[in-house]
Amino acid sequence: NRWRASILTLFPEMFPGPLGLSLAGRALRDGRWSLDTHDIRAFATDRHRTVDDTPAGGGAGMVMRPDVLDTAIGEVLAEGDARPLIYLTPRGRLLDQATVRTLAAGPGCVLLCGRYEGIDQRVIEARGMVELSIGDYVLSGGETAALVLLDACVRLLPGVMGAAESATEESHGAEGLLEYPHYTRPAEWNGRAIPEVLLSGHHAEIARWRRAESERITKERRPDLWARHEAKHGGAGGM
Numbered sequence: 001n002r003w004r005a006s007i008l009t010l011f012p013e014m015f016p017g018p019l020g021l022s023l024a025g026r027a028l029r030d031g032r033w034s035l036d037t038h039d040i041r042a043f044a045t046d047r048h049r050t051v052d053d054t055p056a057g058g059g060a061g062m063v064m065r066p067d068v069l070d071t072a073i074g075e076v077l078a079e080g081d082a083r084p085l086i087y088l089t090p091r092g093r094l095l096d097q098a099t100v101r102t103l104a105a106g107p108g109c110v111l112l113c114g115r116y117e118g119i120d121q122r123v124i125e126a127r128g129m130v131e132l133s134i135g136d137y138v139l140s141g142g143e144t145a146a147l148v149l150l151d152a153c154v155r156l157l158p159g160v161m162g163a164a165e166s167a168t169e170e171s172h173g174a175e176g177l178l179e180y181p182h183y184t185r186p187a188e189w190n191g192r193a194i195p196e197v198l199l200s201g202h203h204a205e206i207a208r209w210r211r212a213e214s215e216r217i218t219k220e221r222r223p224d225l226w227a228r229h230e231a232k233h234g235g236a237g238g239m
């Protein structure tokens with residue numbers, strides 16, 4: 001019943017990578033989650049272990065074969081395994097913190113990392129894959145996106161983060177605002193002082209300052225998040 005991530009990839013050596021270190025690595029060793037990787041090439045059937053072919057209709061690049069992928073998926077996702085099958089692709093729906101929370105609250109996930117131009121559309125449909133992207137830029141493959149998705153999920157698993165961190169939700173938390181600025185000693189550094197209010201000991205004023213900074217920074221950098229925050233929490237009363 002531990003949270004389980006299974007990875008289908010042509011580059012299993014890329015895992016656990018950074019997830020073997022720090023918070024996620026400790027949680028992995030403590031058995032709070034598990035990771036298994038599966039080399040897609042091991043499921044090829046011909047002498048040359050072919051996993052891709054030329055695109056139907058012509059054009060550049062290669063497309064991953066549906067038969068090889070389906071065999072690989074069948075090996076990892078047994079009948080009755082309730083985990084979602086996620087295909088990481090720049091044409092997927094954008095991953096957000098709400099999706100991360102849902103995934104972390106479930107039994108785990110199976111992550112398919114694509115390479116080349118993509119994978120055959122038929123296996124996406126036949127397997128009911130959920131297509132996710134981690135942002136509007138192009139990576140050379142889904143592997144680094146899978147590491148990002150897992151990092152975001154694992155830190156939310158019970159007992160992974162210390163009480164200090166898990167109590168609050170930071171940027172993109174329930175309020176949907178970006179984090180306020182942080183400071184620590186020394187009180188003055190290279191001619192720069194810590195904002196006076198943070199040294200005042202007035203907790204209500206400090207909370208007010210932090211809230212105002214969060215709002216200012218969100219408006220400035222992420223008008224999209226600010227609009228969503230206003231629609232949800234705004235006092236002005238939307239139409």
Ligand code: 6GU
Nearest residue numbers: 088089134135139141145
């Ligand atoms: Cl999930 N894959 C690739 N190849 N590029 C991406 C991505 C995923 N998300 C953003 N860019």
